[in-house]
Amino acid sequence: MTARSRSAASGRAGGIAARLIIAMALVIIAGGITALLIAALVGPVFFHHHLIEVENSPGTTFEHAEAAFISASTLTLAIALGASALTSLAVSLILARRIGASLGTMSTAAAQVAAGRFQARVARPRVGAEFDELADAFNDMATRLDRDEDLRRRLMADVAHELRTPVTTISATVDALEDGVQQLDPQTVEVLRTQASRLTRLAADLAAVTRAETGALHLDRQPMTPQEVLEVAAESARDRYTAAGVELVVEASTHLPEVWVDADRFGQVLANLLDNALRHTPTGGRVGLGASRHGDGVRLVVADTGEGIDGVHLPHVFERFYRVDTARDRDHGGSGIGLSITRALVHAHGGTITAHSAGVGTGTRFVIDLPAAATVADLPTADLQ
Template sequence: MKRPYWRTLAWRLTLAFVLVSAAALGTVGFISSVYTRSEFSALLGAQAQESLTAQVQAYVQANGTVSGFRPSEPHPRNGDRAGPPPRTPGVSRSSWLVLDEQRRAVFSTPNVPRGTRVPRPQGTPVTVGNRVVAYLIPSGMRPRPDRRGEDFLSRTAQAIGWSMLGATVLAVVMGLLVSRTLLRPLSELRRGIRALQRGDAPIAHQSTRTDEFGEVLHAFGEMHQDVVRSQQARRQLTADIAHDLNTPLAVISGTLEAILDGTFKPTSERLKRLHQETQHVSQLVNDLRFLSLADAGELHMNHKLAEVEPFIRGAVATFEEMARQGDVTLETHLKVAGVRASVDVVRITQVLQNLLSNALAHTSAGGRVVVTAEVAGQSLTVSVKDTGDGIQPEHLPHVFNRLYRADQARSGGGSGLGLSICKTIVEAHGGDIRITSAVGSGTTVTFTLPLPPALS
């Protein structure tokens, strides 16, 4: 169901841009309007002071005294408005008050009657011939602009208003663009999530963003690829398990049917083969159970402090007869005398047995299998090296995968889970396992286990 646009994040981001811009522009507009009127009023006051000073000087030059002076009212021109006439006859609306030399008011204003002595700080002196003839002080009345001044203020207010409106529209457009730019990666991420829910292949993201959104898209793309690979691996694992179980079960079922029908006699050889196939199925089931416990985090290791050399030699001794029968030289080079490690001896022995079984199975007569062990720093390093045919380079990255089968990748007719089990056990001990191989030169599998600092 598509949500209404007003409930989308894009709308909320745009609205946030508009509200922030409107608040900022409103504040700037109000301050600009007040400041413009204040400065314009100050300009009119300065002009009025200059005009009044010139009138006083002219009056004194003509009459010799400032007594009887009255400021002239401006006359409207071309329809200009000079302001309202005085409310009281004989009272001036001037924004400046003229005082004589004794600081008495020369004419009346609404606040100061004529002749009133004004004991205020020194005002602006008016001089004629280097003689102070009067003082000018503010009357407390703000100068009123004429029509042209009012028109100027009105046009200024309109310009500020239109600028605010234009900036608001620009904020809306920028909000839409920015929200679309910011939310485009979220749209791509949403499409990727829906593709992941449908089980589709990962969507190739063309974004070259290097910010946090780009990192999220890149991480999601990698996660999607991992999920798809895991799904494919799970399907392949299921198919391989079915195949590996079907083959021995088909042999067992066919042989038993032939015995029941009287086609085959239940000879010891046939019963031995049935037993071997049954053991193969049992081993595969046990290996799968082992890995499932590891995946569920329920695989428990019985760690205990044990000497390393005895259990390595014990694992090697198990395969000495098999090596002699195959005319393969089995050697050990152990430099771990007295070294003790905290390990699950049974599981680590299982790792060695799996590696030795693989090595002997792929080493022809006359070859060698060498087991080495040594301490490097705080780790125990154990390797099993053979002189077999080796592994093709394209198979090396997959040899630890479950049920991975390829003749060059040491299938050996086993369950196909041996190396995967080795990897699980070693990593459960906090160690690491790796494999190196060269076609025609043999293969080396090396695993490392951490040692307690005081025991290395």
């Protein structure tokens, strides 16, 4: 039995339905015990007393006995029903108050979330597993909404910041041209073209990461060897590395299982990582592409001997527009969301990506773990999109 099935079984065992059944059982037991006690302790005394009272009355002994039995039984049944009713009322009041309080708390918290106060949380009411799961789900939802709202605010601020520089540059250049302060020479055209390209790249990158993160990205997968994947990426970047004076090497283990990838999209993953490595590796440095077996899948590594990343920043390098002070500043170029696109595309392929660095000046390693093609090919088509 899996952990999830055990949790579900535990939830059913402690659910509201089970508690209601227990409550009904308590009512029945209370009535039964009361009837038993009355029948065993009070009934005989009442029966005997009734016989003594009617022994001088007219009628046969059988008639007196029958009347005494009926009276004793009626008293016993009345007391038992009364005890059952009181028990039922007490149990109902307790459950109603606890369920009502839980729903009232949930309603208040939901109203706060609807009003935009995503910090609202609810405690587990302990009424039943369903209510506890509802409270946990509500808290998870509120936490995610709070995080998404924070990300939205930061994203808007970052987009505004990213847009400000090229827009300001273009606006200032146009004003200078209109005032005759500056001439439309090749240098001015290059400035305008560069800033326009920066805006275009930002828009394209935002669209790409949004499609990947929302699952709207179609992947045309095919089996490829890890060696082939790395060689294609290295060949595409070879000229840029040669021009920058940075060595680019491919070191892949042999006899690795194939991976099921979209050649273009995964080429974009490695291109982003190689561009990132090139921007932060000085002339004379080295960038290595590696592939090895990892469990049932394949591990791809892009490692450089460049600036490295402080450990404080490692958990955030895949966030949109996150920049590491000196090592990842805007002077290096890029839209600031290349690594976000990379992570989204890796996740779309069913893999994971992590960043590792021993600190500033020690280089950086990006590690991608992908499932083998044989494993992915067994999944339904819907899971491959």
